[in-house]
Amino acid sequence: MGSLPHVVEDCGGVVQLFSDGTIYRSKDIGFPIPIINDQSIVFKDCLFDKTNNLHLRLYKPTSMSPSSPAKKFSVILFLHGGGFCVGTRDWPNFHNCCLKLASGLNALVVAPDYRLAPEHRLPAAMEDGYSALQWLQAQVLSDKGDAWVNGGEVDYDQVFILGDSSGGNIAHHLAVQIGAGSTGLAPVRVRGYILMAPFFGGVARTKSEEGPSEHLLNLEILDRFWRLSMPAGASRDHPLANPFGPGSLNIELVALDPILVIVGSCELLRDRSEDYARRLKEMGKKIEYVEFEGKQHGFFTNDPYSEASEEVIQGMKRFMIENSC
Template sequence: MESSQIVEDCGGVVQLFSDGTVFRLKHIDFQMPVVDDQSVIHKDCLFDETHDLRLRLYKPTTSPPPPGRKKLPVLFYFHGGGFVVGSREWPNCHNTCQRLASGLQAVVVAPDYRLAPEHRLPAAVDDGVAAVKWLQSKAVEEGEEWLSSVDLDHVYVLGDSSGGNMAHHLAVGLGAGSTGCDPVRVRGYILLAPFFGGIVRTESEEGPTEKLLSLEILDRFWRLSLPIGENRDHPLANPFGAGSPDLEQKQMDPMLVIVGGCELLRDRVHDYATRLKQMGKKVEYMEIEGQEHGFFTNQPYSESSHDFIGLLRGFMSQNSTDDQQV
């Protein structure tokens, strides 16, 4: 009997075999220290019992609410990893969320979500919605002391890479004002180098390979995460594919779309923001010169990341009232 062969290999962390089985490395030796400057405390909560999914809450210990606010805003953070790898427990995600909580004076909610290829899309997007619904359910419960100091009327969603893709689908699915999540009100979405795809290559995709990312890796993530038999023009990959929703007809909350100037995804992200603007959506696009994929999540305490926090703070402030043009 012929032995099963590896057909997809993500650096040994995740391997898909020809018989359909998946190997996932449980213990990874991360060459990245965990930062703890005592400015933020955190704890884990179960938010989806059916799928045994947890999220991590981060709360600043000393920061007062932003000017003019009596309570802290909420920021959802959806991690990247091509829908295949990543966790709230990974050092890069943990450090990033601590930086966001302290820098933005916000309670950060960092959910895990089901990963491919064991759970192909739309599983991750469904789990993102479930995390928002968890926050909504906590609004009518007592006992979650950490959420007693948050302003559920001022919620923001930040997605990094594949998390940015999820943020897009949440923005489309929840619609302007997120009325189905009352009293939770999403005020805006921050898409950091959202992981979008398409059959037709862009110039930046065919350009120089990044230090930590290549077109081969991007394609592998899509092969592992999309429904079997689908291609990169699937609506979950390409917001403007043939089968994608007509975004012109969708009412969406404001967006801040950010990408590094040296990213393989740069042109695709730029096209996304440009087309939404042409449709009349409230979209701000920022290209960070000289930066590659993961510039913030891999070095959240760098000088460029300090500037990034300032961008987020400004976006949240500008979209904190009801007199928005959506």
């Protein structure tokens, strides 16, 4: 008689992989984060992928900010973090973050869920990110599209893709897939990408990865996320993890829209973010790197109404204005 299945990978009790291949995913996370009540923003959920039963959440300001020079709302596609293994649009930290993005940037925020590992290994998350953009395009083109998108208040010529952590990784791959000009999504026009501490990996360790652990993150957690999310048998140098790995596409040959990279100086992912921005700049890409001194992973997402987060919003706003046409 064989032994009972036992846990072989454990993501803080939220996701557990057992020795027999079964997976447990908790539905009761119990976050100690209060949900912000920002009455200047309305939100609703929509099904955007019937096949995979994926929903997204739309956030819309109730009115245009008097200080905004724009006459319509820009669009922010927000791709949440979670190491490709955890996270949904209704987690309180992501929800609060999207409220702040909508109000601070005068934008319609589109926050899709995507399929999670290990049930759905990469590139499922990248495919779902693109599917959300196709949904947005379909709403614009259809006479029966969602009124929040095609009701005349939204400028779908001004779309920015913002990814946090693993969402930043997805945003990078979307930038490469879509290319400069985003002609395949017309009339939707992506103007730029904002990557917040993008979750990149590699077999060789960086100095920041080998440095002190963060309050909410350590190297063991990062490695576990990669083991659970990568295609079976793949290493951290796989192109989906390492954009500069031995088998990765030569990004120098790809035309890209502008990119803004934001990271905290105390993040384990700091060196990879800095290296990514430096390499792309050396290739002649339009990329900007901003580092926040003393900040750890998730400093904006987990506390979007802090003083530092207000600086992030102002930086995003400037980036959007500079790349609006």
